[in-house]
Amino acid sequence: VLNKEEITKKLETIIVPGVNKNLVEMNYVQDISVADSTVSVKLSSACLDESVQEYLKSRISQLVKDGGEAKTAEVTFEEIKPNVLNKIGNVIAIMSGKGGVGKSLVSGLLAVALRRHGFNVGILDADITGPSIPRMFGVSDNPSCSTSGILPVSSKTGIEIMSLNLLLPSEDEAVIWRGPVIGKVITQFWEEVLWGNLDFLVVDLPPGTADAPLTVLQQLPVNGIVIVSSPQDLASMIVRKAVKMAQKMNKPIVGVVENMSYLHVPEINKDLEIFGSSKADEMAASAGAPLLAKIPIDPSLAALCDKGEIEDYDGAVIEDLWKNFGEAG
Amino acid sequence: VLNKEEITKKLETIIVPGVNKNLVEMNYVQDISVADSTVSVKLSSACLDESVQEYLKSRISQLVKDGGEAKTAEVTFEEIKPNVLNKIGNVIAIMSGKGGVGKSLVSGLLAVALRRHGFNVGILDADITGPSIPRMFGVSDNPSCSTSGILPVSSKTGIEIMSLNLLLPSEDEAVIWRGPVIGKVITQFWEEVLWGNLDFLVVDLPPGTADAPLTVLQQLPVNGIVIVSSPQDLASMIVRKAVKMAQKMNKPIVGVVENMSYLHVPEINKDLEIFGSSKADEMAASAGAPLLAKIPIDPSLAALCDKGEIEDYDGAVIEDLWKNFGEAG
Numbered sequence: 001v002l003n004k005e006e007i008t009k010k011l012e013t014i015i016v017p018g019v020n021k022n023l024v025e026m027n028y029v030q031d032i033s034v035a036d037s038t039v040s041v042k043l044s045s046a047c048l049d050e051s052v053q054e055y056l057k058s059r060i061s062q063l064v065k066d067g068g069e070a071k072t073a074e075v076t077f078e079e080i081k082p083n084v085l086n087k088i089g090n091v092i093a094i095m096s097g098k099g100g101v102g103k104s105l106v107s108g109l110l111a112v113a114l115r116r117h118g119f120n121v122g123i124l125d126a127d128i129t130g131p132s133i134p135r136m137f138g139v140s141d142n143p144s145c146s147t148s149g150i151l152p153v154s155s156k157t158g159i160e161i162m163s164l165n166l167l168l169p170s171e172d173e174a175v176i177w178r179g180p181v182i183g184k185v186i187t188q189f190w191e192e193v194l195w196g197n198l199d200f201l202v203v204d205l206p207p208g209t210a211d212a213p214l215t216v217l218q219q220l221p222v223n224g225i226v227i228v229s230s231p232q233d234l235a236s237m238i239v240r241k242a243v244k245m246a247q248k249m250n251k252p253i254v255g256v257v258e259n260m261s262y263l264h265v266p267e268i269n270k271d272l273e274i275f276g277s278s279k280a281d282e283m284a285a286s287a288g289a290p291l292l293a294k295i296p297i298d299p300s301l302a303a304l305c306d307k308g309e310i311e312d313y314d315g316a317v318i319e320d321l322w323k324n325f326g327e328a329g
Numbered sequence: 330v331l332n333k334e335e336i337t338k339k340l341e342t343i344i345v346p347g348v349n350k351n352l353v354e355m356n357y358v359q360d361i362s363v364a365d366s367t368v369s370v371k372l373s374s375a376c377l378d379e380s381v382q383e384y385l386k387s388r389i390s391q392l393v394k395d396g397g398e399a400k401t402a403e404v405t406f407e408e409i410k411p412n413v414l415n416k417i418g419n420v421i422a423i424m425s426g427k428g429g430v431g432k433s434l435v436s437g438l439l440a441v442a443l444r445r446h447g448f449n450v451g452i453l454d455a456d457i458t459g460p461s462i463p464r465m466f467g468v469s470d471n472p473s474c475s476t477s478g479i480l481p482v483s484s485k486t487g488i489e490i491m492s493l494n495l496l497l498p499s500e501d502e503a504v505i506w507r508g509p510v511i512g513k514v515i516t517q518f519w520e521e522v523l524w525g526n527l528d529f530l531v532v533d534l535p536p537g538t539a540d541a542p543l544t545v546l547q548q549l550p551v552n553g554i555v556i557v558s559s560p561q562d563l564a565s566m567i568v569r570k571a572v573k574m575a576q577k578m579n580k581p582i583v584g585v586v587e588n589m590s591y592l593h594v595p596e597i598n599k600d601l602e603i604f605g606s607s608k609a610d611e612m613a614a615s616a617g618a619p620l621l622a623k624i625p626i627d628p629s630l631a632a633l634c635d636k637g638e639i640e641d642y643d644g645a646v647i648e649d650l651w652k653n654f655g656e657a658g
Contacts, residue, residue, distance in 0.1 A: 097503075098459050099536040100429010100564075129537035130427050130567045172569035174426075174538050174577065179508030182539055207428040207536050208458035209503045210511055233635035235429075238459045240501035248503065263603060268596045274628050276635060299603045306562035306605060 002067045004032050007039060010063045017052055018144050019151060019194075026196045027085040030078060038074050039064045045077035046085055047149035047194045053077055082149040082194040088122075089199045091221055092254070096228040097242030098235045099207035102259030102295065104132035106228045106321075107204035108310045109295070111159050113322040115311075119199040122152060124189050125163035126216050127206040128182045129175050134165045138308020142166060149194045157311045162193050179211030186215050209245045217249050224254035226292065226325075229283045231261060231275045236283055243287045255292035255328045256284045257321070263297040271296070290328050293320040331396045333361050336368060339392045346381055347473050348480060348523075355525045356414040359407060367403050368393050374406035375414055376478040376523045382406055411478040411523040417451075418528045420550055421583070425557040426571030427564045428536035431588030431624065433461035435557045435650075436533035437639045438624070440488050442651040444640075448528040451481060453518050454492030455545050456535040457511045458504050463494045467637020471495060478523045486640045491522050508540030515544050538574045546578050553583035555621065555654075558612045560590060560604045565612055572616045584621035584657045585613040586650070592626040600625070619657050622649040 011023045011032075023029055023043070031042040041060055045053065057075045064073040094107045107123055115121045125133040134140060137155040143166050144151050152160035164185060165171050177185075195201060203220065206212045216222065225246045229239040246253050258280035262271040274297070284291040295317050304313050340352045340361075352358055352372070360371040370389055374382065386404045393402040423436045436452055444450045454462040463469060466484040472495050473480050481489040493514060494500050506514075524530060532549065535541045545551065554575045558568040575582050587609035591600040603626070613620040624646050633642050 098429060100427065100431075100559075129539050129570070132563050132567065135563050135566060172566055172573065174570040174573040176538050176543060176574050176577065178540050178543065209505050210458050211507050211540070214505055214507065230429075232631055234433075234461050234464050237464060237501055238461065241459070241503040244501065244503040245505050248505065263592065263601075265594055265597070265601070267599075268594070270596075272592075272594070272628075274592060274626055275631050276628070297603055299601075299605070302561055302604050 002034060002039060002064070002069050002071060004034065006067070007032050007034070007041070011041070011060070014056065014059050014063070016048070017055060019047070020154070021196065023056070026194070027087060037071055039071050040074045040076070042076050042078060044080040044085055045148055046080050046082045047144070047146050047151050048077070049146045079148055081191060083191040086195045087197045088195060088201050090223055091201050091203060092224045092226060093203045093205055093216055093222045094226050094228060095205045095213060095242045095246065096207060096239055097209060098238040101228050101230040101235055101239070103207070103228050104136065104204050105259060105295070105305065106226065106257050107202050108133065108136045108305070109313070109318055110226065110321050110325065111202045112157070112311055112313065113318045113325070114200050115157050115159050116318070117322055120197055122160035122162070122195050122198045122201045124201055124203045125161070125165070126186050126189070126203050126212055128164050128177070128185055128212060130206060131163045131165040133161055133204055134163045135171065135308060136305045136310045137161060139166070140171070149192050151194055155311060160195055160198065162189050183211055183215040186212060187219050190220050209241055213245065217251055222251055225251050227253055227256045227283070227287050227289070229256065229258050229279065231258065231273065231278050233276065233279070236279045239283065240286060253287045253289040255289050255325060256280065256287050257292050257295065258283065259295045260297050261294040290324060292324040292328065293317050331363060331368060331393070331398050331400060333363065336361050336363070336370070340370070340389070343385065343388050345377070346384060348376070349483070350525065352385070355523070356416060366400055368400050369403045369405070371405050371407060373409040373414055374477055375409050375411045376473070376475050376480050377406070378475045408477055410520060412520040415524045416526045417524060417530050419552055420530050420532060421553045421555060422532045422534055422545055422551045423555050423557060424534045424542060424571045424575065425536060425568055426538060427559070427567040430557050430559040430564055430568070432536070432557050433465065433533050434588060434624070434634065435555065435586050436531050437462065437465045437634070438642070438647055439555065439650050439654065440531045441486070441640055441642065442647045442654070443529050444486050444488050445647070446651055449526055451489035451491070451524050451527045451530045453530055453532045454490070454494070455515050455518070455532050455541055457493050457506070457514055457541060459535060460492045460494040462490055462533055463492045464500065464637060465634045465639045466490060468495070469500070478521050480523055484640060489524060489527065491518050512540055512544040515541060516548050519549050538570055542574065546580055551580055554580050556582055556585045556612070556616050556618070558585065558587050558608065560587065560602065560607050562605065562608070565608045568612065569615060582616045582618040584618050584654060585609065585616050586621050586624065587612065588624045589626050590623040619653060621653040621657065622646050
């Protein structure tokens, strides 16, 4: 019989064009009701333009007809904000205060680690003026936008990515915006992007403790901060500013990652601490959080990031991140 | 006889307490006039509190008396804005778009290079939320402030430094400010700091192309930009954004510096390009400016920066910067 469950199962077979996920996965289905002669399906219309709506109507009608109970389908669309549809389990902000210590790298590696273990993961690139995530994952498609929302772009392993660089005419275009505009873009990336069902949304913050990090910590339901540092004293001094900002704003720091900890030189079989001796334990102590990983300088990783193939990296650090992040969370 | 020139010479012997430079060097002397029985000296009062004014009055009276012509001195002070007194030959902004590629390092090394060749140099640390300059130069004194201005802090070789970190209660304090406040601090560092006579003011910008760089390029008379990059593709993509910003704002790029070009490993006598092959020439071409220097990763330099002893560095890069910057300018 055509009951709600049956219909839901059928709707799971309808892949939404452009999204490449099924109706149920995307939380598009708002309501299903079955009466004597009609099956009513109420869908949200976030990010669905008219032609896609028509397509979905006809597909649903067909499925109801194929159900063999001589019922007709009544499909309605309701305009809805993407963030009402999104179901996001955890929002993890990657923060550092200091630029260039590897926030984007840690964001990328953490997303890859979580994805490899079966989680649905997205990355919100909040570094509006210096976004690195699309290049790292080799994504460059323009996100499809409709009046009701923006769809993220999927990486090859299915990590959902939204970055301003995907919306620019060319990736080296300068974005000369003041803080309030940048803040608005970040809240748009949260409210108007149809992330769908995610276990983790990793937010890659820009350096500093000004507008962009402040907007993210104030307006997004961040439930964990990962602090990224490097062995340089100078860097850790500035990173401690980020720790203080997180503490002032009562956001839990779930872990600390030290990047550029050492360089392994195979010719002499030595680990060289070229940026000074590790400050990882010290940083973890001052942040009151566990050390998740020490990332060595690995030329092969830098090369993969430049080629957009971070998802192919098989360094031990991915499993470290997975294991320690899991334990910390 | 006590003419203007004679008096000026005498004023050159009066060191202003707190500033440790003489009255003439600081452009404090606004006017000198000699009448039958009096010598009138009009001084600007920027950054001079009352006790210092009294001290200066008595010193000048004494000098006039010692002149042996039985004249009396009449010393008046006129409240004046520091930026009216400042005489700054060149304002050089160090820019990159990408964080952590070494803007502060290049700012520091360029200042050291210019200072070693006898120029008067200041550094305005415009990286308000992540300032690195004081730590690098080992300065931590609070600048003396009066209602009429702020005095920069001198490094051991006499480089004048102003940074928000010098004004904070502790250097790892977080500065959680939005763009407009940050912009105001930067213009204060320009207008209300008594830099005095400088041949070069080096402005260390924060990463990105948002508020702080925008404020500097719009409100300070920047007459040269130095672009800092690193060999990573990813970095150079973002650095090109800074190049485009400079071009859009019609500011001349006087040179490009590549940082972290390679690591010299003495054990195997090899230069390892651990962040990928150099993109220096490519960056210089796309910026339409000469390559000023390729800075290797040098653990001894990182250590000096951490210890506040960048002025003791004797790597070849200092002379490269000096030579090529001189030719470019």
